[in-house]
Amino acid sequence: MENVELKEGDVLLIVDVQQDFLPPEGALKVPGGDEIIPILNSWIGRFSKLGLPIVASRDWHPEDHCSFIENGGSWPRHCVQGSPGAEFPDDLQLPASTIIVSKGTTKEKDAYSAFEGTDLADRLRQLGTKRLFVGGVATDYCVKATVLDALSNGFDVVVIKDAIRGVNIAPDDSIAALNEMERQGAAIL
Ligand code: VGL
Ligand code: ZN
Numbered sequence: 001m002e003n004v005e006l007k008e009g010d011v012l013l014i015v016d017v018q019q020d021f022l023p024p025e026g027a028l029k030v031p032g033g034d035e036i037i038p039i040l041n042s043w044i045g046r047f048s049k050l051g052l053p054i055v056a057s058r059d060w061h062p063e064d065h066c067s068f069i070e071n072g073g074s075w076p077r078h079c080v081q082g083s084p085g086a087e088f089p090d091d092l093q094l095p096a097s098t099i100i101v102s103k104g105t106t107k108e109k110d111a112y113s114a115f116e117g118t119d120l121a122d123r124l125r126q127l128g129t130k131r132l133f134v135g136g137v138a139t140d141y142c143v144k145a146t147v148l149d150a151l152s153n154g155f156d157v158v159v160i161k162d163a164i165r166g167v168n169i170a171p172d173d174s175i176a177a178l179n180e181m182e183r184q185g186a187a188i189l
Contacts, residue, residue: 006047006052009129009130010052010130010132010133011055012054012055013055013057013134013150014044014136015135015143016057016143017036017056017137018059019087021033022089022137026078026085027077028078028167030138031166031168032165034089037091039160039162040092041092054094054095055099055120055123055124056088056098057100057101057102057118057120057136058101059078059079059103060102060104061079061081061104062107065110099123101114101120101123103118112141112144112146113142113148115150116145124155132158133160134147135163136163137164137166139167139177139178140168140169140176143177144177147159147181147184148180158187159182159188159189161188
């Protein structure tokens, strides 16, 4: 798996690599989140070179979103639509052709999975996707939820282990999330 060969039907899915999730300044920093950017860039390079599709999901909340502590949710205010914190970092080398999927876009509903309340599954089917390579944040929330939904939608999934980072509110949360993804059928690279 380490030197996995890419082929037609492979799609790179980058989950929520946005300023607010990244050290040093993000509102909801995921420890080590900045360390995955060069790794993702090298995967972006491989996919681009082969003309394979790249999808980037983004958390894209309205100002008054229900997941924010001030509105009774569990998270500090983050990834507000159009704010600097919701931007992809400048050093993430997303090509102009990147398909962007926005989630958590309505006040009343949160969405960890990039499939939830989005047209991602249809978009991927239109692209002829067979296998998804997944990196991003957070391992224990949006990456996990996205991977599990990808599997239940019938896609093969490869989780790029060195290209994900977790919040780890409990120290083992990311390990537990990885185990769960693997148990449900994801390959861990
Ligand atoms: C996420 C917490 C709140 C994530 C999004 O992208 O993992 N986590 N919103
Ligand atoms: Zn969120």
